[in-house]
Amino acid sequence: MTKFIIALAYKLETSIKYKRFKEFTYNLLENNSYPYKKHFDTAMIFLVLSTIGILIFEVNHKNLRILNDYELFAVIIFVIEYIGRLWISSDMHKIILDDYEKYQLLNKKYKITKSIKKIISKKVDFILSPMAIVDLLAILPYYRPLRLLRILLIFRLFKILRYANSLKEFLQVFKERKFELFTLGLLYITVVFFSSTVIFLYEGPEGVNPNIVDFFDAVYWSIITISTVGYGDVTPITIEGKLVTLVLVVSSFLVIAFGTSIITTGLSDRMEIIKENRVQSETSKMQDFVIVCGFGMMGRYFCEELLSIGKKFIIIDNDKEIVNSAKSLNYLAIHSDATNMQTLEMMGINKGANSVVALTNDDAVNLSIVLSARAINENIKIISRVNNGNSRKKFDIAGVNQTIIFNDVAAFVASEYLGQPVAFEAIDGILLNKDFDVIIDEVEILDNSKILGKDINLVDFKNYNLTLLGIINLSNMNNFIFNPTNINYTVQKDDILIIIGFKASISQLKSDLINLDFRV
Known part of the structure; x- marks a missing residue:
């Protein structure tokens, strides 16, 4: 049996069809840059909302067979999706092969039970993850012995978090600010417990306040008061209770202000990431565009010319203020390091981009951009600004297609103007006059x-x-x-x-x- 499993693992490792299908499944379920994932997410959101709509419809209407069939169809899709996510959560055959080859290297007898334990552990980790639990709860209500379990269908709403990238980004705020939120939670619990205890001691005894019978009533009053809702169904009667209420009202403002500050700061920081993701999403849809690295004076004029001839482009700059100025002109721009190969790959240097133009005022940075771009894509056209003419040979060796020596160009233009001013003015008027x-x-x-x-x-x-x-x-x-x-x-x-x-x-x-x- 062990030999059969190992042989099967090697067969899967060498199977191109298997790898392609698994890669397709991963891209469809997890890869946000995959073009078809957007359509899949839209379809799944519709499926979730429509089944919740059916649940609401059936509250005051009799069950219709067509709606039951539709729910069955939705559950089948959810089951297939769940199995797909469970499948791509880990590579079982790679775990087996890694362990087997390690044992072979050490001249030890291979025990497949250890590999199986690793596989089960990884699959259990996925099953117990929050979103996997939500997926499971969205499926189970269909196989209900009691109609009461249909309330679990509400958990399908949480599935939308898988498909809406913006919502996922906002949820990251709570993950990133968990320490601050944990501190806030402790403060909130302390205030509620303290105020509930005091109000119960003074107004809980029998006959004092008919609305506070037990400690739960006191907790209910504290939460309603601190949240500034104030239904008015539970109100203090004694002087001590009213004093506690005043203290609690002041405390509630501090708690709310603290919480609002944490969430607002987190959302503000996260908005930058959301905007960059939007730029990346827009770039993934573009074809035949130019990656412009550096948005200084030369970069600004260059982008104006690209815009005038209808050429698409994306700007990468390491200065946040410069990126914001580019965005104010409605240019697609991202705050990142253009020398980073990962950044260039995210911007589509291997996909829709046809040229990379390095226009920073630092030759070392431009050279690094050229080397990174050429290492990723051997065929892409690369144009670079060279500030020091002595560095031109380095750029040629690095694989640049065309260099722009800024000082030489300026000197040439000046000499042409001095030598042939009339001809220069004529050509300048033809090429640069926007009225023509x-x-x-x-x-x-x-x-x-x-x-x-x-x-x-x-x-x-x-x-x-x-x-x-x-x-x-x-x-x-x-x-x-x-x-x-x-x-x-x-x-x-x-x-x-x-x-x-x-x-x-x-x-x-x-x-x-x-x-x-x-x-x-």
């Missing part, structure tokens, strides 16, 4: 482009009111061919046409190149 709809754009030659393999001069750019500046030939080391209309150039696959003109004209050209409706 003129842009320089790239037109990539795709597989289905009808101009592929033909002479570029077949396209009459004048009819489009466009100017072809040049062609980047990717097959020839990204060679740039300036003004190819003066030569007989045959368009090749993946060529990139660099064109200046109006956005509408460029869009029309892109469409015509694919649909063979271009003017010749």
Whole structure:
């Protein structure tokens, strides 16, 4: 039997289908970044609320068979979910293999009973966890010998905590502030016990206060008073009782203020995490976007240009105030360390991102960002700002695709302006004047482009009111061919046409190149 179990464990370890199915189950139930989990959570919330609605409906209505069938369907789904969570809570076959290989290494006889004990222990830990108990209580009422047990269906409401991430984040406040809340709880119990004891001593004796018969009445009065509800059904009669009430009212304000302060502070801290989770969720839905690391002056201008051309982007900065300024502009931004590989992975460097741009004013930080990004994704395009020109070689070795040497760019612009001020002003006016709809754009030659393999001069750019500046030939080391209309150039696959003109004209050209409706 032991040999069979070990053989089965090895088979599961090498089974790709098993691993894929378990990974799918885990992603669906636990992985918040999994795209289908949102739909699953929505469906489960609907299922929970609808079954609670049925419970409310049946209070004053007779049972309908269709509703009983629906509840049976819901319970089946809950049972499958419970089994799935129990399954992914631990890897049984890995526990067996780890123990077996350890015994083999030590030349000892393997005892499967120890592995089974470990497996049972891990499964019991899951079963006794709070949310697993809630899941179980949500299932058990269906198999009820007494209708009274249907009240346990209310526990299904707590299942919503599994599916609503915002609620889970708020509950984390109580976990993080458990010491403060425990202290508050002790203070609350002390005040209640003290006031209950005093009021009972003075008004509990027979004939003094008909509303306080036993100690429970005194506790009830204390809790109602300290919570500032004050129903008025139990009121003190004696002078001593009234004095206790005054002390209790003052104490209640202190307890409530203390509790409110704890919860408010915790919620404030947690709100930042909730906002970051929202940014991460938004990023997981994006495709073909840019990760901008650093939102200084250059980063701000860069993001403005990305926004103007309709390019999606996410900002990462380690300065909280800078992140808040980016958010005030309605940019997606997160307060984190861009040199951290985990941060880049969370922001989708292996998923929807197509470029990483490092624009901090520290070369060491930019270099670290480049190294982290390249280590995670070998193919992603990386652009980095270089403040010290002597560091450029380091960036090239690190795997950057393009460097921006800030001082060199500034010097070049200044020299061009001094040498050719009129031409400079003209180009500056065309490219940077927001009143003009003129842009320089790239037109990539795709597989289905009808101009592929033909002479570029077949396209009459004048009819489009466009100017072809040049062609980047990717097959020839990204060679740039300036003004190819003066030569007989045959368009090749993946060529990139660099064109200046109006956005509408460029869009029309892109469409015509694919649909063979271009003017010749």
